[in-house]
Structure formats: C-alpha cells, structure tokens
Amino acid sequence: MMKYIKFGLLGIVFGIIMTxxxxxxxxxxxxxxxxxxxxxxxxxxxxxGLGAILMLLFRKGIIKNVYGDKxxxxxxxxxxxxALFGGIIFGLGWxxxxxxxxxxxxxxxxxxxxxxxxxxxxxLGTFLYGKFQKHLPH
Amino acid sequence: MIEIISQPxxxxxAGPSIVxxxxxxxxxxxxxxxxxxxxxxxxMGGAGRxxxxxxxxxxxxxxxxxxxxxxxxxxxxxxNYLSVDLPINLNPQTISDLSVLGFENAGDTVVPSELFGMxxxxxxxxxxxxxxxxxxxxxxxxxxxGCTSGHAIVGMSNLQIPSLIAVVGFxxxxxIMTWVLFPxxx
Numbered sequence: 001m002m003k004y005i006k007f008g009l010l011g012i013v014f015g016i017i018m019t020x021x022x023x024x025x026x027x028x029x030x031x032x033x034x035x036x037x038x039x040x041x042x043x044x045x046x047x048x049g050l051g052a053i054l055m056l057l058f059r060k061g062i063i064k065n066v067y068g069d070k071x072x073x074x075x076x077x078x079x080x081x082x083a084l085f086g087g088i089i090f091g092l093g094w095x096x097x098x099x100x101x102x103x104x105x106x107x108x109x110x111x112x113x114x115x116x117x118x119x120x121x122x123x124l125g126t127f128l129y130g131k132f133q134k135h136l137p138h
Numbered sequence: 139m140i141e142i143i144s145q146p147x148x149x150x151x152a153g154p155s156i157v158x159x160x161x162x163x164x165x166x167x168x169x170x171x172x173x174x175x176x177x178x179x180x181x182m183g184g185a186g187r188x189x190x191x192x193x194x195x196x197x198x199x200x201x202x203x204x205x206x207x208x209x210x211x212x213x214x215x216x217x218n219y220l221s222v223d224l225p226i227n228l229n230p231q232t233i234s235d236l237s238v239l240g241f242e243n244a245g246d247t248v249v250p251s252e253l254f255g256m257x258x259x260x261x262x263x264x265x266x267x268x269x270x271x272x273x274x275x276x277x278x279x280x281x282x283x284g285c286t287s288g289h290a291i292v293g294m295s296n297l298q299i300p301s302l303i304a305v306v307g308f309x310x311x312x313x314i315m316t317w318v319l320f321p322x323x324x
Contacts, residue, residue: 017152
C-alpha cells in the first residue's frame with residue numbers, strides 16, 4: 001500500500017499542474033487548433049525540449065532510477081499506419097471534447113461532472129479498439 | 139508561496155513541471171502514459187470476457203490508476219484552494235470566432251456550457267457529441283498506441299518517429315474538427 005502513495009502524490013501534483021496551467025480548458029485546446037495562442041505550444045514544446053535532455057541522460061546512464069538501474073524508455077511500435085490513423089481519430093476527439101485522457105480526469109476534480117460522459121465514451125472506444133483491433137490496419 | 143502558486147501558470151512553468159512529474163515516474167521505475175489507464179479500467183471492469191486483448195494482469199498497472207485518482211484530487215485542490223483563474227486570457231480572435239459558432243462568454247468557465255452545461259447534456263445532440271468525442275479519444279489513443287503524454291511528450295522527447303507521426307495525426311484530426319466540422323456541427 002505504502003509504495004502506491006508516492007504515485008498518488010505525483011498524480012495530485014499532475015492534477016494541479018493541469019489545472020493551474022489551464023491545460024484542462026476546452027477553450028485553450030480550441031485556441032491551439034486555431035493557432036491563435038502560443039500557450040499550448042509553449043507547454044508541449046518546453047516539455048519536449050527538456051524531456052529530450054532527460055532522455056539523453058537516461059540513455060547515457062547518467063541518471064539512474066531509485067534501484068540504481070539504468071532507465072530504459074521502450075521504443076514505440078514502429079508502424080506508421082496505426083500512428084497516423086489512430087492519431088487522426090484521437091485528434092478529432094481531442095478537439096471536440098477539448099480534453100485528452102489526463103485532463104478528462106482532472107476535470108472531475110474541478111467539478112465538471114458532465115465530463116463523465118466523455119470518460120464513458122473513452123472507455124467504450126478503448127473497448128471497441130480491443131474488440132476489433134485484429135481487423136484494423138497497423 | 140501559496141500566492142505564487144495561486145497565479146495562473148505560464149507555459150514555461152507548466153511545461154517543465156510536467157517534465158518533473160515525468161522524471162519522478164521514471165525515477166521510481168515506472169513510465170508516463172495516461173491513456174493506458176483506460177485499457178486498465180476496461181480490464182478491471184471485466185472486458186477480458188469479450189476480448190483477449192484485455193486478458194492482462196491489471197495489478198501491475200495499479201500504480202497508474204492511483205496516479206489517475208491523484209490527478210482527480212489534484213484538480214479538486216487546485217480549483218478549490220489555489221484560486222480559480224477565470225476568465226482565462228484567451229486571444230480576442232478566439233473569443234469572436236467562438237461567438238460566431240454560438241459559444242458565448244468563451245474563457246469564463248473551464249468548459250463551455252454550450253457543450254457541457256445541463257441544458258446541453260439534456261439533449262440527444264449534446265450527449266451524442268460528448269460520447270463521440272470520448273469514443274474517438276479512447277479508440278484513437280489505443281490504435282495510435284498513446285496519447286498526449288505517451289506520444290507527444292515521452293515519445294517525441296525520446297526521438298521516436300512513430301510518435302512524431304502520431305502527433306501529426308493528432309493535429310490533422312484536431313484541425314479537421316476545429317476548422318471543418320465545428321461550423322457544420324454548431
């Protein structure tokens with residue numbers, strides 16, 4: 001039980017970042033897709049830039065994990081069809097609901113209970129993918 | 139201290155803060171990817187009875203579900219105790235574009251009442267749109283193999299070509315929805 005507490009605390013910090021950074025705002029997502037603000041690009045861009053340095057330090061073994069082992073970030077499945085087609089479907093939903101999977105849950109904490117309909121849809125979508133994935137191009 | 143935190147966070151605070159959370163997850167031997175929780179929740183709910191895809195041991199992903207529950211609590215803490223930064227500082231052009239579509243008072247709330255309000259979710263169209271949005275997110279995230287966290291942040295940081303393709307897909311879908319479909323829907 002104790003080993004889970006730190007992940008709960010990290011989740012709390014994540015929820016605060018998402019809320020205070022206005023990353024849970026439907027309007028910020030719309031504004032991003034209209035290219036009318038730098039905010040979201042700044043957040044994603046600075047995270048990727050700083051993240052790239054971190055990943056380099058992981059790869060070189062300069063930063064090790066709490067167990068003293070090298071941190072290995074697994075390579076993504078190299079199949080362009082799934083990345084592109086799945087990505088487009090995801091993007092349609094991201095723009096419509098104005099939230100990606102993290103912010104969806106943070107919005108519950110913000111008292112936006114109608115987001116539960118979106119979450120139900122997302123669970124249904126995940127289920128349908130699992131059910132029909134053998135028939136989809138990957 | 140609390141006054142500083144209570145300000146709206148600029149991008150150069152929010153972006154590096156996300157990386158700090160990501161770092162700690164890897165430091166503790168885990169990974170950063172939110173949408174895989176949707177899969178875990180399906181597995182916990184018994185989806186394995188309908189598809190072998192969900193016949194997995196969900197207990198190994200329990201830490202991530204705890205992280206997700208923490209995110210709900212974090213949202214509660216931020217909105218109740220760290221001040222609410224509304225209305226947000228949107229581009230005036232965004233506000234007028236939304237007004238043309240029928241969205242009033244853009245940025246005064248976290249989500250538009252035209253989509254998430256009681257009146258909207260009381261209509262078939264309103265519920266349908268939210269369900270459809272969620273459905274695309276869940277289906278697309280699993281098909282693509284990740285979402286904004288796993289592909290856009292971790293994957294691109296780790297120089298993964300599939301993640302770059304996925305992010306191009308995210309923006310292609312998002313631009314089609316915003317520029318082409320929104321004027322037809324609203």
